[in-house]
Amino acid sequence: MKPPVKPPLTSSGTAAAKPVAKRPGFPVRLEIDAGTPSATKKIAHRAHPERATGIFDQKMPAKAALPSGVGLDSRAVRARMVHKLAAQGISDAQVLAAMGHVERHRFVDTALVNQAYEDTSLPIGLGQTISKPNVVARMLELLRQGAGSPAGKLGRVLEIGTGCGYQAAVLGELATEVYSIERLRGLHDKARENLRAFRLANVHLLFGDGMVGYAKGAPYAAIIAAAGGEAIPTAWVEQLAVGGRLVAPMHIAGGAGGGQALVLLDKTAQGVTQTVLEAVHFVPLKSGTS
Numbered sequence: 001m002k003p004p005v006k007p008p009l010t011s012s013g014t015a016a017a018k019p020v021a022k023r024p025g026f027p028v029r030l031e032i033d034a035g036t037p038s039a040t041k042k043i044a045h046r047a048h049p050e051r052a053t054g055i056f057d058q059k060m061p062a063k064a065a066l067p068s069g070v071g072l073d074s075r076a077v078r079a080r081m082v083h084k085l086a087a088q089g090i091s092d093a094q095v096l097a098a099m100g101h102v103e104r105h106r107f108v109d110t111a112l113v114n115q116a117y118e119d120t121s122l123p124i125g126l127g128q129t130i131s132k133p134n135v136v137a138r139m140l141e142l143l144r145q146g147a148g149s150p151a152g153k154l155g156r157v158l159e160i161g162t163g164c165g166y167q168a169a170v171l172g173e174l175a176t177e178v179y180s181i182e183r184l185r186g187l188h189d190k191a192r193e194n195l196r197a198f199r200l201a202n203v204h205l206l207f208g209d210g211m212v213g214y215a216k217g218a219p220y221a222a223i224i225a226a227a228g229g230e231a232i233p234t235a236w237v238e239q240l241a242v243g244g245r246l247v248a249p250m251h252i253a254g255g256a257g258g259g260q261a262l263v264l265l266d267k268t269a270q271g272v273t274q275t276v277l278e279a280v281h282f283v284p285l286k287s288g289t290s
């Protein structure tokens with residue numbers, strides 16, 4: 001069992017306070033307004049060629065849809081984010097490719113679009129945040145390592161804390177089926193809207209209390225939580241398949257700063273092993289719905 005270590009791998013970030021001039025040359029304005037149905041249609045047109053052809057495919061038509069004279073398009077900024085993730089130690093090619101595909105800027109408010117590819121968490125409403133890319137990539141890489149077959153896709157995955165739906169979309173590329181639960185109706189609806197354009201038939205959004213998991217989809221090859229509690233709910237452990245892995249933030253008594261750390265649970269025929277990793281900072285896991 002490794003002792004918790006200090007960040008950099010926390011889901012909170014201070015990058016939002018950086019002066020605008022220091023940000024990468026991401027377009028100041030993108031031709032989207034995630035809140036309108038017509039914009040959703042535009043997203044649908046552009047999301048698919050990119051998913052099909054890969055992040056570094058120069059033939060993608062996205063550039064034409066962006067305002068002229070703004071320099072880089074979102075694909076280039078996303079590729080830069082992916083290079084940065086790799087430099088930070090994320091080595092799983094499938095995770096990097098999925099992070100390169102999914103347009104993170106589609107999941108944040110228009111006012112935050114030019115921070116979408118910075119390594120920072122961002123507010124998504126109702127006091128919740130989208131985790132920083134590094135933390136998303138790290139957790140997904142850990143899940144895939146647990147599966148023991150990095151060449152293939154994960155099987156059924158349970159995500160607790162849909163939030164804006166970003167991580168669910170990335171998971172949709174890495175797993176055969178994704179069941180994602182959110183306890184706040186407003187965010188569940190927002191995620192549904194955000195994901196509609198991506199048409200990910202294997203991503204199932206559920207409104208409910210994720211503390212009890214989702215028994216109908218069990219057993220899960222992997223379980224991932226984006227909110228941290230005092231303990232890992234027993235329902236999650238029960239719903240994890242033998243051979244499966246769970247990754248979640250959890251409060252660690254006496255841990256670094258007395259806060260949360262990432263916890264891995266590996267379920268084998270012999271039992272469950274727990275590994276405590278680095279310190280993180282996620283929103284609290286709460287029971288009930290609202």
Ligand code: SAH
Pocket residue numbers: 124128129130131160161162163164165166167168181182183184187208209210211226227283284285286287288
């Ligand atoms: N993965 C998300 C991150 C969302 S933040 C994204 O990509 O945007 C974590 C989310 O967990 C919040 O939206 C919060 O409402 C939700 N949450 C907290 N406790 C929960 C519970 N018991 N069941 C389901 N969702 C929960």
